[in-house]
Amino acid sequence: MWAPLFGIQDDSVRTLQFQIRSRIVDSILDGTLPAGTPLPSSRKLATELKVSRNTVILSYQQLVDDGFLHARERSGFVVSSQTQERRVVPPVEPRQLPPLVEDLNWEARLRSQSSRYRSIEKPTNWQAYKYPFLYGQFDSSVFPINAWRQCCRQALGVLELSDWGRDTIDEDDPLLIEQIRTRILPRRGIWADKSEIMITLGAQQALFLLSEALFCEKTVIGLEDPGYPDMRNIARIKGARVQPLPVDEHGLIPQPGLAACDYVHVTPSHQCPTTVTMPQTRRRELLDYARQSGAVLIEDDYDSETSFDNAPQPALKGLDDSGRVIYVSSLSKILAPGLRLGFVVADARLIRELRALRRLMVRHPPLNNQRAIALFLSLGHYEPLIRRLTGLYRQRARVLGDALSHHIPSAKFRPATGGSCIWLESPQGFNATESARQWRSEGLLFEPGDVFFDDRSAGRSHIRLGYSVIPEARIEPGVRLLAQAIGG
Structure with a gap:
C-alpha cells in the first residue's frame, strides 16, 4: 500500500529524499495519514520504493525533527498528534444560509477590467x-548556476541575514543600490546619487508606479507605434489619453505630435518591437523636442547590455542635462525573468513619492533576492x-x-x-x-x-x-x- 501513496518518479529533478519527505508531508497534512498512524519500517519502505534504506532513514529523521513524526522505541515511527493541532474542526452539519437578495455581480463592481486589454x-x-x-x-x-548558488549561500549567512531579514519599511538593500550606482549605470553613461535610485519588481512595476504617481484622465502619454503593449494598457487603466507616435529605421521620430504629450515612453536601445537602435543624433534631437515642449521622457532601457556593437550608444538619461528623463531598466533580462528585479532612476523628489507608493503595495522587493544579486554583481559574475x-x-x-x-x-x-x-x-x-x-x-x-x-x-x-x-x-x-x- 505504501508504494502508490509515497511513489517516487525516477525522471524527477527532485532528489529521492526530497520526494519521499514531500509525499509523507502531503499525506499527513491532507488527512490521509491521521495522528497515530504507524509508518512502515525504513527497511520495508525502502524495499517497496526500491531505494536505499539510508534515504528513507534520513527522510524519517528530518520529519521527526520537524514534528511530523514521532519515534516510538521498538515500535517505529507514527504520525505526530502535533500535526492536528491548531486546526479548525469542520461543522457536523452545514449552516443554513439566508436567501440571497441577488447574485453578486462582480462585472458591475470592477472599477478596472484589465483582463480585457490586448497583451x-x-x-x-x-x-x-x-x-x-x-x-x-x-x-x-547558460545561467551561471554555480556562481548564483555561491551568492545565495553567502546571502544566507548569519551576518547577511541580520541585514535582509529585518523590516526596512520602504528602503532597499544599500549594497545593491551601490552596485547599480557604480557598476551598472556608468556602463550606460549615467551617474546618479543613491537617493535617485529605487529597486522595483521588474521594469513592469516601475512603469506601473510611474503611472500611479504621474498619470490621470487629463494626461496625454505618447507611445511608440508599434510599441510596448503593456505600457499602453497601463496608461489606459489610469484613463490617460494615448497618442501613437510613429517610428522609423532609427526609432521614435521627433515630430510635432510630441508637443501634445505630457509623457513619452521610448525604447531607444532596442526599440520594442522593431529592435532598431536610436543613433545619438536622434537621441539629442528627441531631448531637444522634450525640452522645448515640456514633455518628460520615460526611457525603457531594456536589452541595452547585449548590444553586438562594441561601442553602445549612451542612454538618453546619460545625455539629459535638464532632468527630463526617467530611466527604467531591468536586471531580470540578463539574469532570469523569474527573479523580477528592476530599478528606476529619477529625480530624488519623484523617487521619494515612488517609494511611498511602493510601500503601500509591497513595501519593497524581497531583500534576500536583492542581497544575492548585489553579491552577484560585487563578485564580478555579471560582466x-x-x-x-x-x-x-x-x-x-x-x-x-x-x-x-x-x-x-x-x-x-x-x-x-x-x-x-x-x-x-x-x-x-x-x-x-x-x-x-x-x-x-x-x-x-x-x-x-x-x-x-x-x-x-x-x-x-x-x-x-x-x-x-x-x-x-x-x-x-x-x-x-x-x-x-x-x-x-
Missing part, C-alpha cells in the same frame, strides 16, 4: 515546444554573463537571419544588432495570429505582431521571433516550418 500571450509550457521562437525567456543552460550571452545571441541571430533570407525571401527584416529577437514583416495577406494558433500543434511557437500596434490590423502580418531559448541546431528547421506557415 502579449505566451504559453507557460513553452519548453514543451520544439521550435520556441519566444522573446523574454532565458536559456537555463562574464553579459559577454557569454552577447556572443551566444550574436551567433543565434546570424543563423536566424541566414535561414530567414534563404527560406522566406519575401519577408522583410533587419539583421539583429543586439538583444534577442528579430522583427519580421511577412507578405501582405498573412494572418500571423491565426497561423500562430494553427502551427502550435507542429511544435512551432512565434509571437504575432499585431498586439504591438495601436491599430491591430496594421500589424496583422508582423512576427516577433525570439532566439534566446531556441537551440541553434533547431533554428533553421524551425524557420523551414515557419516558411510553410507563411506560404500556406
